[in-house]
Amino acid sequence: FVQIDPPTNKSLANLACQLLQFQEDTLGKNVSSTDSTVGDSTGGSGASTGTSPATANTKPQLFTRLPYKCFIDFKPGGKLCRIFEFVFKFKTEQGWRRVDLQSPSRMDRNVEMFVGLYKFLLSNQCLTEPQVYIMPEVDKVLATKLRDIIKRYQATCIESPDEATHVIYPSTTQHTDSNGDEFVRIVMKRDRYLLVHCIGRPDSYDTWLNIDVDLEPENERDRGDAPYEVTVNWLLDTDEYNEWMNEEDYEVDVDRNGKRISKRSRYTMEELHNEEKRDKRTNSVQKGKRRRSPSPQSDKKRSRGKGASARSPAPVTMTNSNKKKLKNEDDEDLTKDMDNPSPETHFQV
Numbered sequence: 001f002v003q004i005d006p007p008t009n010k011s012l013a014n015l016a017c018q019l020l021q022f023q024e025d026t027l028g029k030n031v032s033s034t035d036s037t038v039g040d041s042t043g044g045s046g047a048s049t050g051t052s053p054a055t056a057n058t059k060p061q062l063f064t065r066l067p068y069k070c071f072i073d074f075k076p077g078g079k080l081c082r083i084f085e086f087v088f089k090f091k092t093e094q095g096w097r098r099v100d101l102q103s104p105s106r107m108d109r110n111v112e113m114f115v116g117l118y119k120f121l122l123s124n125q126c127l128t129e130p131q132v133y134i135m136p137e138v139d140k141v142l143a144t145k146l147r148d149i150i151k152r153y154q155a156t157c158i159e160s161p162d163e164a165t166h167v168i169y170p171s172t173t174q175h176t177d178s179n180g181d182e183f184v185r186i187v188m189k190r191d192r193y194l195l196v197h198c199i200g201r202p203d204s205y206d207t208w209l210n211i212d213v214d215l216e217p218e219n220e221r222d223r224g225d226a227p228y229e230v231t232v233n234w235l236l237d238t239d240e241y242n243e244w245m246n247e248e249d250y251e252v253d254v255d256r257n258g259k260r261i262s263k264r265s266r267y268t269m270e271e272l273h274n275e276e277k278r279d280k281r282t283n284s285v286q287k288g289k290r291r292r293s294p295s296p297q298s299d300k301k302r303s304r305g306k307g308a309s310a311r312s313p314a315p316v317t318m319t320n321s322n323k324k325k326l327k328n329e330d331d332e333d334l335t336k337d338m339d340n341p342s343p344e345t346h347f348q349v
Contacts, residue, residue, distance in 0.1 A: 012084060015099060016071055019083070020204065022101040022110060027065050027242040063115045064154050065243045068203035070126065072188070072195075079126045086120045087113065130155040130244075133164035138232060146232060149239045161256070167229045169252050183266040185248075186217040199266060200233075202243040213275045218264040220248070229255050 007015075025031070066083075073079040090113045091099050101110055121127045132150050134143050134157065146168065150157045161167050188195035192212040198205055228234075230250035237245045251261050267275075 015084070015087065016080065018099065018101045019087070020071060023065050024204065026111070029241050031242070063111060064118050066114070066118065066121070067127070067244055068206065070121070079121065082121060082124055082126055083117065086117050090116065128165065131158050131163060131165045132156065132168060133158055133161045133166070134168045135170070137170050138168060142232060146235050149235050153238065153244070161227070164227045166234070166247070167227050167256065168235065169229065169231050171231045171233050172252065181268040181270065183268060184272070185264055185266050186215060188217055197246065199249045200237065202241045203246055204243060211272055211276050212279065213272060214279050215275065220264070221262055229261070
């Protein structure tokens with residue numbers, strides 16, 4: 001599908017940005033029902049098929065929005081690679097010279113492409129549709145609203161927690177500290193930049209920050225086959241943002257077996273900036289420390305030779321024993337029995 005027009009790294013990056021922007025323009029939080037109208041050509045599997053009293057005031061659900069995590073899976077054969085694979089295949093089948101997600105005349109075809117892309121990722125195990133169980137403690141009226149959200153987002157509401165991928169609890173979620181500041185979690189680190197996730201916001205809101213700190217992103221814990229145990233806010237916020245929210249933001253503190261759920265570190269922006277200042281001070285102190293003085297040179301290195309330094313050797317300190325030995329040598333005159341030499345004159349007569 002790419003032999004005629006081989007992509008480059010820049011063209012692939014541009015295409016990924018277009019796909020993300022199209023989802024935001026079509027299904028973003030601020031999109032109303034009058035902002036996005038699609039013909040009947042999209043069919044089922046994500047397209048709205050009718051209006052009921054329960055859904056009359058909801059936003060248009062044209063297709064299920066692809067998780068942002070798919071777009072930052074850069075592994076060979078990973079989720080982003082499979083997205084490109086389907087898009088180039090769809091482009092070839094449509095006879096397009098290029099993918100144009102900004103053209104109003106292609107709106108129906110573009111939505112059709114996303115519906116097909118969602119199915120393609122599901123069939124290749126790149127996505128899983130949630131199987132949701134609502135705990136009996138949840139308010140009955142609220143539970144009815146939650147079931148409608150589950151249905152519109154192509155998930156399934158089930159009757160047993162043992163088969164669920166998500167178990168829903170009453171709301172206890174708090175996404176800010178006592179001062180009202182939002183928490184963030186480090187997702188990725190590249191040189192001096194951090195990709196941070198704002199707790200309680202969609203993954204598509206993740207932002208790169210120029211903050212140089214000695215902090216590394218923590219790996220998500222291995223949960224095995226255990227379901228996510230989250231509060232009702234996970235579904236309510238999903239409906240608000242038209243995007244499946246990050247489950248870790250909504251996990252309860254204790255699971256239904258009474259075991260405490262461990263969570264990755266979270267910070268306020270002020271804490272990250274303070275951490276950066278501490279790291280800079282530490283590095284500055286380490287660089288400003290006085291270097292250790294070099295050891296004195298040995299006598300051999302001090303000896304003067306070709307190219308040697310003309311610096312005088314260090315003075316030798318005389319000990320008492322050395323002084324006594326030198327005095328005895330001066331007292332013994334070995335030339336006392338010899339004749340005195342005749343004096344030499346400096347002038348010839």
